[in-house]
Amino acid sequence: MSELTTQTPQPTAAELVDWLRGRVAAQTGRPAAEIDADVPLNDYGLDSVYVFGLCAEIEDQYGIEVEPTVMWDNTSLAPLADALLGLIAAR
Amino acid sequence: MTSPSPAHTAPRPGAEPSGTAGTGAHPSGAHPSGTLPAGRAAADHLEELFGDAGDPANPVGRDAVLAADDRGEMLAAGEDLLTGFGLNAHFVPRGLGGRFEQLDDLVRVMRAVYRRDPCLGLGYGAGSFMAAVNVWTAGSDEQRHRLARRLLSGGRAACAYHELDHGNDFTRAGLTALPGPDGRLRLNGRKEVVANLRRAETVVLFARTDPAHGSRSHSQLLFDTAALPATAVRHLDRFPTAGMRGVPLGGIEFTDCPVPDDSVVGRPGHGVETALRSFQLTRVALPGMTIGLLDTALRTAVRGARGRTLYGGRAADLPLSRSILAETFADLLLADTFTTVAARAAHTAPARAAVYASAVKSFVPTVLIRAVQRLSELLGSQFYLRAAEQPLFQKLLRDVQPSAFGHASRVSCQSALLPQLPLTARRGWRDDTADPLPAETFRPGAPLPPLRFSGLTVSAGGRDPLARSLVLATASAADGDPLSAAGRAWCAELAALTADATGLPPALIGPDAPPYAFGLTARWTGVLAASACLNTWWNRPGEATGSSADPAVTLAVLHRLGAHLDHHREPLPPRLAEPLGAELDRRFDAGLTFDLDRRPTGA
Numbered sequence: 001m002s003e004l005t006t007q008t009p010q011p012t013a014a015e016l017v018d019w020l021r022g023r024v025a026a027q028t029g030r031p032a033a034e035i036d037a038d039v040p041l042n043d044y045g046l047d048s049v050y051v052f053g054l055c056a057e058i059e060d061q062y063g064i065e066v067e068p069t070v071m072w073d074n075t076s077l078a079p080l081a082d083a084l085l086g087l088i089a090a091r
Numbered sequence: 092m093t094s095p096s097p098a099h100t101a102p103r104p105g106a107e108p109s110g111t112a113g114t115g116a117h118p119s120g121a122h123p124s125g126t127l128p129a130g131r132a133a134a135d136h137l138e139e140l141f142g143d144a145g146d147p148a149n150p151v152g153r154d155a156v157l158a159a160d161d162r163g164e165m166l167a168a169g170e171d172l173l174t175g176f177g178l179n180a181h182f183v184p185r186g187l188g189g190r191f192e193q194l195d196d197l198v199r200v201m202r203a204v205y206r207r208d209p210c211l212g213l214g215y216g217a218g219s220f221m222a223a224v225n226v227w228t229a230g231s232d233e234q235r236h237r238l239a240r241r242l243l244s245g246g247r248a249a250c251a252y253h254e255l256d257h258g259n260d261f262t263r264a265g266l267t268a269l270p271g272p273d274g275r276l277r278l279n280g281r282k283e284v285v286a287n288l289r290r291a292e293t294v295v296l297f298a299r300t301d302p303a304h305g306s307r308s309h310s311q312l313l314f315d316t317a318a319l320p321a322t323a324v325r326h327l328d329r330f331p332t333a334g335m336r337g338v339p340l341g342g343i344e345f346t347d348c349p350v351p352d353d354s355v356v357g358r359p360g361h362g363v364e365t366a367l368r369s370f371q372l373t374r375v376a377l378p379g380m381t382i383g384l385l386d387t388a389l390r391t392a393v394r395g396a397r398g399r400t401l402y403g404g405r406a407a408d409l410p411l412s413r414s415i416l417a418e419t420f421a422d423l424l425l426a427d428t429f430t431t432v433a434a435r436a437a438h439t440a441p442a443r444a445a446v447y448a449s450a451v452k453s454f455v456p457t458v459l460i461r462a463v464q465r466l467s468e469l470l471g472s473q474f475y476l477r478a479a480e481q482p483l484f485q486k487l488l489r490d491v492q493p494s495a496f497g498h499a500s501r502v503s504c505q506s507a508l509l510p511q512l513p514l515t516a517r518r519g520w521r522d523d524t525a526d527p528l529p530a531e532t533f534r535p536g537a538p539l540p541p542l543r544f545s546g547l548t549v550s551a552g553g554r555d556p557l558a559r560s561l562v563l564a565t566a567s568a569a570d571g572d573p574l575s576a577a578g579r580a581w582c583a584e585l586a587a588l589t590a591d592a593t594g595l596p597p598a599l600i601g602p603d604a605p606p607y608a609f610g611l612t613a614r615w616t617g618v619l620a621a622s623a624c625l626n627t628w629w630n631r632p633g634e635a636t637g638s639s640a641d642p643a644v645t646l647a648v649l650h651r652l653g654a655h656l657d658h659h660r661e662p663l664p665p666r667l668a669e670p671l672g673a674e675l676d677r678r679f680d681a682g683l684t685f686d687l688d689r690r691p692t693g694a
Contacts, residue, residue, distance in 0.1 A: 042304035052510030053597030068550050072306040
């Protein structure tokens with residue numbers, strides 16, 4: 001697990017979605033290709049508690065602070081990536 | 092609203108901005124000499140109104156409390172007294188016309204009620220406060236003023252979250268509030284085991300307002316029960332319970348029940364967020380109030396043990412009795428210190444309160460329940476009798492049980508801590524430049540910044556200034572400080588916990604986490620409680636005297652903390668037990684409370 005100090009450069013939307021897809025795949029045990037960026041994470045069995053864990057991973061990877069509520073408002077990966085891009089650009 | 096005493100109705104300078112609990116700060120940073128802070132004055136006044144609990148003629152005395160409990164009723168004279176006192180005003184922010192400014196002051200006042208009768212505490216007061224924090228945190232101006240008027244006129248609010256099928260997991264709440272054919276929301280479903288549901292004029296109801304999964308599918312609704320059509324509402328019988336027998340714990344069933352259009356509190360769908368933010372205040376306050384129950388249990392046990400002759404002497408003088416009494420006293424101080432610091436941290440670091448509230452609620456009720464149970468050993472072979480001190484003690488032992496699971500259980504609070512643990516270990520605990528909590532957090536009685544409901548957040552963001560206070564204060568403790576060795580030991584525990592929690596993978600932080608992971612949250616809670624105790628000692632007033640100037644008290648409290656965390660099973664060593672036992676005797680004889688406040692009580 002990476003440290004907060006490792007700050008990745010500004011990703012593109014596609015790169016961010018791919019990275020998120022990898023995290024969800026690792027958590028759910030599914031192949032990343034099966035994770036649809038427009039399907040709510042809840043449909044993959046990820047509940048509101050997992051959101052805290054994913055938040056922490058995003059924060060570590062991109063050096064930003066993410067309120068879990070960002071993920072409540074954006075329940076699938078595509079809109080979530082859009083919301084995060086703004087936060088990453090502003091860091 | 093009556094004005095029982097000039098001591099706590101005196102106007103204060105400065106209007107508060109809306110959205111805060113108001114400011115109680117004195118510009119000088121000190122209270123005028125000779126006057127008590129508002130919360131203590133109010134608690135003292137309430138004590139005077141309650142009078143001597145041991146007087147058989149006192150309509151709110153021990154006998155009357157027990158008789159009401161036997162009947163399974165609220166003590167009517169007690170409710171009248173609290174209405175005359177204006178208790179509800181203490182739940183309403185000053186900016187809305189009430190007296191609520193500091194969370195620790197509210198706890199002080201309510202603790203005075205819990206010392207007399209926990210049923211009055213929950214059934215008259217705490218239920219309304221639980222409902223109200225949702226509205227203070229997320230309600231519109233109109234809703235906030237409406238609820239403030241209701242409470243200030245002596246009315247009640249019921250906090251209707253609980254459904255038996257879902258326990259403390261309110262994100263699964265099944266009662267729905269969905270639009271009917273005319274567009275108005277209609278309620279369908281049940282709420283169960285909710286205080287005052289039948290008699291409260293106003294209800295805060297937690298309902299599913301969107302069938303979708305996720306955390307944006309519930310909302311709180313605020314409405315007056317008189318606004319509902321009677322045919323769509325069915326009240327359920329009171330649920331029989333082991334303790335809190337007098338509290339009307341009711342249920343309600345709605346069938347296509349329309350609610351007024353302006354009922355939704357805050358943004359529709361944001362109910363889970365509102366609950367997680369606002370209940371941080373009640374997760375701290377409820378255990379803090381319940382310390383009053385232990386205060387009375389301890390006093391009752393001393394009275395019983397002094398009045399009983401065993402083996403040719405007073406039971407209270409037997410070494411085992413002295414040990415149990417001293418340890419229970421230390422448990423009470425441990426609970427009070429941790430709770431008080433958490434309550435004050437809600438003012439000084441609201442964005443971190445999510446962690447401190449869950450830590451208090453996961454730990455303190457367990458300490459209180461164990462302590463009351465241990466005191467029951469002291470009453471020993473007569474405990475089963477219904478005579479002398481026994482009936483009151485038996486009631487307290489029953490009434491303390493719901494504090495373990497009511498509002499939020501130990502496990503649900505640990506489940507809330509667990510997802511925040513790895514990030515805190517990686518970020519907060521490793522940051523050598525992080526800020527500690529402001530010193531006033533650890534100085535009970537010192538003025539605090541206003542409580543900002545808007546500053547409460549779902550997650551603490553990996554920051555832990557209370558743990559940081561432990562590290563910094565230990566590092567700067569003077570050579571020869573009697574607590575510095577304890578500080579270093581707890582810093583070592585924090586370092587070990589940092590190592591153990593840093594790599595905790597996401598799979599281990601969900602509800603299906605293994606016992607090992609839950610154990611890490613207990614260790615985190617231990618570090619936080621230790622920091623609260625040590626920093627309260629290190630920030631004690633220069634003019635401190637008596638027990639607050641005796642390091643043996645803090646050492647004893649930390650010894651008990653270690654016992655509760657299974658670090659050891661040792662009894663308090665005599666060098667710590669004896670000063671505590673002596674202080675316990677002094678306070679009992681002088682009629683003083685056993686908590687940090689050490690105020691006169693007739694309980």
